[in-house]
Amino acid sequence: MVAMPEHRADNYKDMSTPGPESWKRRPAEVSRAIDAVGSEPRFKPLLALDKVGMYGMSAGGHTALSMAGGRWSPARMKEHCETDIAEDFYSCVGLAARLNGGIFDGLKKTIALWVIRSRFQDATWYTHTDTRIAAVAAAVPYSADFDAASLASPRVPLGIVTARKDKWLVPRFHGDRILLACHPCDRIGDFATGGHGALLSPLPPNLSGLLGDLLNDPPGFDRAEISEINRRIAAFFVKHLLP
Numbered sequence: 658m659v660a661m662p663e664h665r666a667d668n669y670k671d672m673s674t675p676g677p678e679s680w681k682r683r684p685a686e687v688s689r690a691i692d693a694v695g696s697e698p699r700f701k702p703l704l705a706l707d708k709v710g711m712y713g714m715s716a717g718g719h720t721a722l723s724m725a726g727g728r729w730s731p732a733r734m735k736e737h738c739e740t741d742i743a744e745d746f747y748s749c750v751g752l753a754a755r756l757n758g759g760i761f762d763g764l765k766k767t768i769a770l771w772v773i774r775s776r777f778q779d780a781t782w783y784t785h786t787d788t789r790i791a792a793v794a795a796a797v798p799y800s801a802d803f804d805a806a807s808l809a810s811p812r813v814p815l816g817i818v819t820a821r822k823d824k825w826l827v828p829r830f831h832g833d834r835i836l837l838a839c840h841p842c843d844r845i846g847d848f849a850t851g852g853h854g855a856l857l858s859p860l861p862p863n864l865s866g867l868l869g870d871l872l873n874d875p876p877g878f879d880r881a882e883i884s885e886i887n888r889r890i891a892a893f894f895v896k897h898l899l900p
Contacts, residue, residue: 658700662690667716675716675751677731677777677802683720684785687711691789709789710894714856715826718798718817722835725793726812727803728784731777734802737830738773741801742766745827747871748801749773755867786812792897794845794890796856797823800831805838814897816843818856818886822875825853845893846886850878858883 664686666672667679695706713721723729738749743766746756750769756762782804793811796818808815819832826832836842848855854872858880864873874880 658694658704660690660694662686677734680716680719680729681783684723684787687720687724688785688787691787706789708791708898710792710794710898711790712794712796712890713798714796715853716799718795719800721793721795722798722800722803722808723783723785724787724790725808725815726784726786728782728807729803730780730782731802732780733804735773735777737801738770741830742770745801745830747825748799748827748830752867792894794818794893795832797826797853798832798835799826800835803835805834808835808839810841811839814843815839816845816890816893818846818890819844820848820851820853820855822848822850822878823853825871843893845889848878848882848886850875851882852878855883856886
C-alpha cells in the first residue's frame with residue numbers, strides 16, 4: 658500500500674511556500690497521511706501500521722531524514738550557504754538565478770546571501786517522531802541544514818541514494834555528508850553518471866532552461882540503471898519491514 662501526500666503550498670498546483678517553511682510542515686503531513694490510510698475501512702485490515710516505510714526524494718528526502726530522527730534548522734541552511742554558496746549555489750537559491758561564469762555571478766551570490774540571511778535566521782531545531790515509521794530511504798536528499806550528528810545513529814534503518822552528477826544538491830554537502838556521519842546507514846545506490854532527476858522516471862517532458870539543466874539526464878547516463886536502484890530500494894524495505 659502506497660500513500661503520497663500532497664504537501665500544502667508546496668506541490669505542482671501551489672508552490673507558494675517551498676523550502677524551509679514547507680519542510681517544517683511536511684513530517685506532520687506524512688503522519689496525517691498514515692492516519693488517513695490507516696483509518697480507511699477498506700485498507701485497515703491489510704496494514705501493519707507499526708511497520709511503515711518512508712521514501713522521499715530531494716525535498717522529500719529532507720522529510721525522510723526528519724522521520725529517521727534527524728534535526729535541522731533554517732539557520733543551518735544559512736550557515737551552509739554563507740560558506741559554500743559558490744559550490745552549492747542551486748541548493749541555496751533553487752531556480753531563482755543561474756551562475757553562468759559571467760561578470761554578474763558575484764553580484765548574484767551577494768544578493769542571494771542577503772536574502773538568505775534575512776529569511777533564515779531561525780535557529781530552532783526542528784524534529785518529528787512517528788513511531789509507526791520503521792524504515793526510511795532518502796534519495797538525493799536536501800540535508801545541508803541537518804545536524805549530521807543527529808543522524809549518526811538513526812532512530813530507524815536509513816538508506817540513502819546519491820547521484821555523482823547532481824548539480825542541484827551537490828552530494829558532498831548533502832547525501833554524502835549524512836553517510837559519512839551515519840555509520841549504520843546503507844548507501845542503497847549511487848548513480849555514477851546520474852543527475853538530480855535520475856529517479857524521476859519518466860522524466861517530465863520538455864524541460865528547458867535552468868530547470869532542464871538541473872533535472873535532465875547528463876550525457877552518457879543510462880536510464881536502465883534506474884530499475885536496479887529501484888530494486889535495491891524495494892529490497893531495503895523488504896529487509897526492514899517484512900517479518
